[in-house]
Amino acid sequence: MPITYTSQEQIEVYRFSLPVTILVPLIAIFLQSFMPLRLHFFSIFDLPLLVVIFFAVARRNPVAGLLTGAVVGLVQDSLTPFALGIYGISKTVVGYGASSLGAKIDVENAGARFLVTLVFYVVHQVVYFTVARGLVRLPLHWSWPHELTAAVANAILAVALFSLLDRFKQRT
């Protein structure tokens, strides 16, 4: 069973070294900017979002999660032609939500990670579209089939990526 409820004592809290905390999001943003030029389909993925979810779930600290989300989101915003804060707000919400969820349930196995990423990808997109259309008046077009396909693709990638990033975890 992917998601298991555990007591607070059973949940392990991890931390990461400073180079990992800085370099992993930076590399994710770099790949997100660079890869679509060579592999066009890669733009369906949101690597910075996956990194935010991973750090938030592993640290299980809502404040750390939302700050990671805000910083990564704002840097990602800086590379787009749009106003700063659209990704920032979306990823802040996701960072807070994922870390709050991580503090309550065990999301260490592949099934849980798949479901958590699937749900938070949709949450991220809903917040993004709401902010972009509601506040910035960007003429964006919402498409459920596309968003669900992207959510599944990101969830699959997350399972592989999280197992790779597990190597950088340090027990507190």
Next chain:
Amino acid sequence: MENLLSRYRNVSILVAILFAQVLGLAIQVRRSGENESTRLIRVWAVSAIAPLEKVVVGAQTGISNLWHGYISLGGIRRENRDLKQQIENLRLEQARLQEDAAQARRLQALLGFKEQFISQTLAAQVIGSSGSELSRSIYIDKGSRDGVEKDMAVITADGVAGKILRVYKSVSQVLLVDDQTSGVGTILETSRLQGVLRGKASGEVVLEKVMNDEPVQPGEKVLTSGGDQIFPKGLLVGTVAQVKHGHESFLDIRVKPAADLSRLEEVLVITKKEEREPSIAEAPPVRAIDILTQRLPTVPDKPAIEPAKTQSTPGSAPAAPAKAGSEATGDAKPAAKTMSPSSPPKPQPPETAPRPAADKPQ
């Protein structure tokens, strides 16, 4: 109160961070009409990401050049032969076009018509993208220190790519023509109808503001109109792919961009445009038959009076190039048949006559 804040500490921080960002967004939206300066965070982000991208793209280009230039040379000989043949055909085409251009210049000069010319371009390499499906912009490895400025046009060999949106010291952001916030003033080549080219969220490119009753056919070329003051007039933007009657009184015209916007590697930034009246004196008219006459080794030397016949004076009416090829008299006639664009010309021996002015790089 203190107890309440510590109890809801996490939520309070969340609300504070979200509020700060919403406030920031509101300020940006309000100032979007004004001359927006580049935010420091954008400079930091681009400064952190761009060097990595430059290194990776540079390494990739180096390896690719090494492979294609020194290791994998299969098919080079055949490609070389094909290219030579293509050059011959293009020379004939060039001679024909020069005739047309000379005539157009004469007419434009008579009308006092001012035209924008691309007088300087800067080649740049694409090093990154915005990384978002919802915005279509790229980063190039040239910035303010290379002379790039905001709103300069960016083109490729195939057609228009976009315009410079933001300029950093060594990097610039280009908004592609298929972005939904982009807008290019365009004109249809045959029907001469003007419209605005925009991108859609789905990635399609559409031509807006063309009335429902206008005759637009698929396959018609879309060119820049010059009305947006960014792109010089007459650059190829794309081809009409589909025409449907829209919901309102405008046609729903889908356009296939001429440049492959999803696979851009190198682009040209138009760094200088000139507005001037075309001069009649520039580019002396050279006819296709002149090139053929000088290139073919079998053509015997003609008397001194012959070249005078072939050169038309700037004021005289130009001879139709097609006729020049097919109606050439004397020794040149068989040569013209052999050298028609449809059939490849013979290779030229090195001892032939000097190349005409039209062959030299302009």
